[in-house]
Amino acid sequence: MSHASILHLTDDTTPGGVMRVIDNILNSKYLAKTAKHRMAVVKKNQLILPTAGVDVIVSHLALNWRNFAARARLRAMHPNIPMIHVEHSYTQGFVAQKVLNKTRFFAMLRSAFCLFDRVIAVSNAQKDWLIRRDLIDEDRLSVIRSSVELSGFEALPKPRTQARVFGLVGRLHEQKGFDIAIRAFRECSGPDLRLKVFGDGPLRDELEQLAYCDPRITFHGHCDDPLEPMRSIDALLMPSRWEAYGLVAREAQSAGRKVIVSSIDGLQDHISDGAIDVHDHSISAWSRAITQAADAVDKNRRTKKAKPRSGATRFEAEWEKCLESV
Incomplete structure (x- = not known):
């Protein structure tokens, strides 16, 4: 055509x-x-x-x-x-x-x-x-x-070999399951662990209240530059209740970040590309996944170098x- x-x-x-x-x-x-x-x-x-x-x-x-x-x-x-x-x-x-x-x-x-x-x-x-x-x-x-x-994500510096900073990126909406991740993160020990929340939406007040007692959790609002969240995190959490695909997972993988997803809908497509799957939405399952990611030492995790595409x-x-x- x-x-x-x-x-x-x-x-x-x-x-x-x-x-x-x-x-x-x-x-x-x-x-x-x-x-x-x-x-x-x-x-x-x-x-x-x-x-x-x-x-x-x-x-x-x-x-x-x-x-x-x-x-x-x-x-x-x-x-x-x-x-x-x-x-x-x-x-x-x-x-x-x-x-x-x-x-x-x-x-x-x-x-x-x-x-x-x-x-x-x-x-x-x-x-x-x-x-x-x-x-x-x-x-x-x-x-x-x-x-x-994706070339900008591929060119980002390599993350830490041990994940210390976890990220939630997206609209603050029931769909994304950020309440699950915040509750699960609060169950994780480790004063040097951090959870950064990027995005805005109707549940912001509710989620901020949920995280109020844990100073390790911070909210950063919507970022016009999609590279900004990836620069500051080692691992991405996606506990979505439904998700047609989950573009941010692909961006995080291109940036060499660990990606932890619920095994729901289109997020399953990212598991074959290396994402870690959590089989249910329970707080205990997500807390274990975060703890295991924080304890694991990944010396081979790499960031793809951006190459000109012919x-x-x-x-x-x-x-x-x-x-x-x-």
């Missing part, structure tokens, strides 16, 4: 993983060789396509019953334009934790996915769940794991292949 016009749609420009992934696509010099990628923000389900024309629409939009009519209208208005949807949100863990009427929810997803020529899962675990639940035909489903430019990254190659398929 040479020099095609690709329009990426989003309805949420909040700083975070989705916007960083879209920015990575828009700024890719490799993808720009064969297509022009643009972004449009959909507000109140209203969208008018650019007059210059669009060859492919890529949806990064939320799917639910409230906006289903608007998504169907978009499809009806542009029946001849191939449409791709990237499912950044829904997972098995989300459904288990947050969905009461699962039959109705699955009906919505099946109906919404039918509006698109292709759907992209952002992790292998999410793909397996979508197929297992018969939410989409496998031949219309691709997997492209979320990614950003060709496409895996992320770019997979996007190119997906766009060619429609």
Whole structure:
């Protein structure tokens, strides 16, 4: 699809993983060789396509019953334009934790996915769940794991051989399970251990109150520079209750940091790349994982050196292949 016009749609420009992934696509010099990628923000389900024309629409939009009519209208208005949807949100863990009427929810997803020529899962675990639940035909489903430019993370100095500073990075929200990590860290002995919390969100006051009695735990707010948290930690904790992929885990691994994840949803994809998995969300399990990481001496942990890339990254190659398929 040479020099095609690709329009990426989003309805949420909040700083975070989705916007960083879209920015990575828009700024890719490799993808720009064969297509022009643009972004449009959909507000109140209203969208008018650019007059210059669009060859492919890529949806990064939320799917639910409230906006289903608007998504169907978009499809009806542009029946001849191939449409791709990237499912950044829904997972098995989300459904288990947050969905009461699962039959109705699955009906919505099946109906919404039918509006698109292709759907992209952002992790292998999410793909397996979508197929297992018969939410989409496998031949219309691709997997492209979320990614950003990683050379800055690869170039960071090597961390300590023994983890002393642990980090939580992300939105302070129920999903991320930061309350679990804070309670577990408080159970760990070691006056030289530290837990740094990077991010903001609706649970900040509650989490600060939870950590109030432990001066080893500090809050640093949202960082515009994603490299900043990685510079100051030796290990990343991700006790998420649900997670489609977990981009920050990939960044931490690129920076040579230890990564400890709950074995849920897309976080399972990082285990094969070296992340340490915790099989449940109990305080005792996470306390043990933190203690073991702090006690372990890892002389071989390395930071990858950034190298100039002459060709496409895996992320770019997979996007190119997906766009060619429609």
